[in-house]
Structures are given as structure tokens and as C-alpha cells.
Amino acid sequence: METSIISFKLGVTSCHLIIGRDIVMVDAGMPGKLKVFKRVLAESRIDPARIKLIVLTHSHFDHCGSAAAIREYTGAKIAIHRSESECVEGDKVLVPKGVNLKGRLTKPLIFAFKIPFKKFTPDILLGDEPYPLNEYGIDGRVVHTPGHTVGSLSVILGTGEALVGCMAHDGFPFRRSPGLPIYAQDIELIKENWNMLLGMGIRKIYPGHGNPFEAGVMKEILKYKS
Ligand SMILES: [Zn+2]
Numbered sequence: 315m316e317t318s319i320i321s322f323k324l325g326v327t328s329c330h331l332i333i334g335r336d337i338v339m340v341d342a343g344m345p346g347k348l349k350v351f352k353r354v355l356a357e358s359r360i361d362p363a364r365i366k367l368i369v370l371t372h373s374h375f376d377h378c379g380s381a382a383a384i385r386e387y388t389g390a391k392i393a394i395h396r397s398e399s400e401c402v403e404g405d406k407v408l409v410p411k412g413v414n415l416k417g418r419l420t421k422p423l424i425f426a427f428k429i430p431f432k433k434f435t436p437d438i439l440l441g442d443e444p445y446p447l448n449e450y451g452i453d454g455r456v457v458h459t460p461g462h463t464v465g466s467l468s469v470i471l472g473t474g475e476a477l478v479g480c481m482a483h484d485g486f487p488f489r490r491s492p493g494l495p496i497y498a499q500d501i502e503l504i505k506e507n508w509n510m511l512l513g514m515g516i517r518k519i520y521p522g523h524g525n526p527f528e529a530g531v532m533k534e535i536l537k538y539k540s
């Protein structure tokens with residue numbers, strides 16, 4: 315099962331299309347980005363109907379903002395961890411802590427005003443056990459990697475590529491180089507999950523904000539020993 319990845323931004327958020335027999339999308343960006351998304355598909359000559367699943371790495375507005383509109387346009391199903399369904403169906407917001415000084419200073423600006431997005435009912439609620447992507451013709455699985463939020467998910471491919479949402483931040487407006495996220499409900503839990511992912515032999519990391527980077531960068535940050 316060969317796969318390729320197309321990455322693009324919907325607002326400040328990095329979203330991805332994993333292309334196998336079907337297409338699985340990871341994260342749905344900021345609110346109001348359907349037009350940008352349509353342009354990405356047109357430029358890459360992708361038939362929207364090939365997108366069968368949208369995995370939301372977590373329930374924050376910058377990852378779920380255009381999920382309802384993209385579902386309507388593509389017919390894909392939306393999957394999220396069951397612990398965060400209330401946040402996309404209703405008004406609950408999981409407010410993380412600032413991890414570093416910048417995170418502590420900017421957190422109130424980002425999370426105090428509940429930035430609205432179109433609410434929706436997810437089609438698939440995932441649990442703590444891995445969810446295989448074979449049925450979409452993709453060698454990979456969704457795994458529960460809590461820490462940024464309680465229900466944060468990552469997609470791990472057989473190629474060693476890891477799409478980790480906000481387990482990592484890189485680039486404007488968060489960090490100047492790849493690293494741990496500047497916001498997290500539990501940063502120690504994120505570190506534990508990084509050790510788990512690095513132990514699985516991942517080699518390339520696609521963060522929720524910023525560009526992909528090599529797993530070695532994270533090994534160095536965490537002083538990881540295999
Ligand atoms: Zn987040």
C-alpha cells in the first residue's frame with residue numbers, strides 16, 4: 315500500500331491529505347476555509363469524493379473550524395476521540411496551560427474568547443485503542459496521544475511518517491524552530507507519548523502548525539535514548 319502526503323495550510327493550521335486507495339484528511343483548519351480547501355484540491359487535481367475520512371487530532375477551533383463545511387463538500391466521515399465530542403457538538407473548550415513564557419502570555423488571547431466554529435456531530439468516536447486505516451487502503455493507524463488535550467490523536471503511517479497535531483509546534487505564530495507545543499493540558503504526558511512514538515521508529519514528523527521535520531530533532535529535545 316503506497317501512500318503520499320499533501321500538506322497545506324488552512325489559516326495557521328497545517329492540514330494533510332494522506333493519499334492511498336482512498337484519501338484520509340488530517341485536521342480541518344480554521345473556520346471559513348472551505349474556499350482555500352477547494353483550491354488545494356483543484357490544484358492537486360483531487361476528486362473530493364475520494365476523501366473518505368477526516369481525522370481531527372483534537373477539538374480546538376483551529377483544527378475543527380472548517381470540518382463541518384469540508385464534510386458537507388466531500389461526503390467524508392469525521393473521526394475524533396470520544397472524550398472531545400462535546401467540544402465539537404457543543405460549547406465546551408479544553409483550555410490548555412501555557413508551557414513556556416510565550417505560551418503563558420498568549421494563551422488568554424487565544425483561548426479566552428471562544429472563537430466560534432460551525433458545530434457538528436462526529437461520525438466516528440475513537441477510543442484509546444489504535445484505529446487501523448486499512449479499510450481506506452492506507453497502511454497506518456490513528457493512535458491516542460493525549461497531552462495537548464485529553465483526546466489528542468496522531469496518525470502513524472507504515473512509512474514512518476507521523477502526523478501528530480499539536481504534540482509539536484513549529485513556525486509562526488508559535489515557535490521559531492520545531493519543538494514541543496507552547497500550550498498543553500499536560501506537557502509531561504506529551505513527553506511520555508513522544509517516547510512511545512519514537513519507540514515505534516517514526517522518522518518524519520508533521521506538526522499541527524509549521525513544516526515537517528525529522529524525528530531526530532525531537533529525539534534531541536527529549537534526550538531520547540533508544
Ligand atoms: Zn490545540
Ligand SMILES: [Zn+2]
Nearest residue numbers: 374376480522
Ligand atoms: Zn492548533
